[in-house]
Amino acid sequence: MAGGKAPSARIVKEAVLRHKGIVKSPKEKNSSSLEFSQGDVVEIQAVKRSPLYPFHGMWGIIEYVGSFSYTVRLSIAKDTQQCKGEEIKRVDDEYQAEIKFVSQRLATLVRFDLEPIEYEILSHLQRSKDFTPKQMMLLAFIEQQYGIG
Secondary structure, X not given: OOOOOOOOHHHHXXXXXXXXXXXXXXXXXXXXXXXXXXXXXXXXXXOOOOOOHHHOOOEEEEEEEOOOOEEEEEHHHOEEEEEOHHHEEEOOHHHHHHHHHHHHHHHHHOOOOOOHHHHHHHHHHHHOOOOOHHHHHHHHHHHHHOOOO
């Protein structure tokens, strides 16, 4: 639930309540009441003073659905972000599969010590939904520089 990090007080409380049967796990919840599901591609919609604002406009993939928030993986950020329902919007179905494919590629690349310009290109891709042939060519070129693919 904590994405491999030390759990927050909220996550510990949720786990205890779930263990006691007071709160159902996301799999047990009525899926019609959930706005988003695990695996959905969403776009961060953050206001200027939000800690999520640096990620505004970036897409991510929901890894965990909690009682009060969602854990969203942003490939370029090397980490997950906690988001409330009002801070994200679902990306259209027509883009979901390609974004998931590109997300895996970005996640592989950000493990390397990237040049600043490479990171900027990947950040731009993290905000794109409909990838152009030139964007995919640049991604392939960067992967080639690091011996991927």
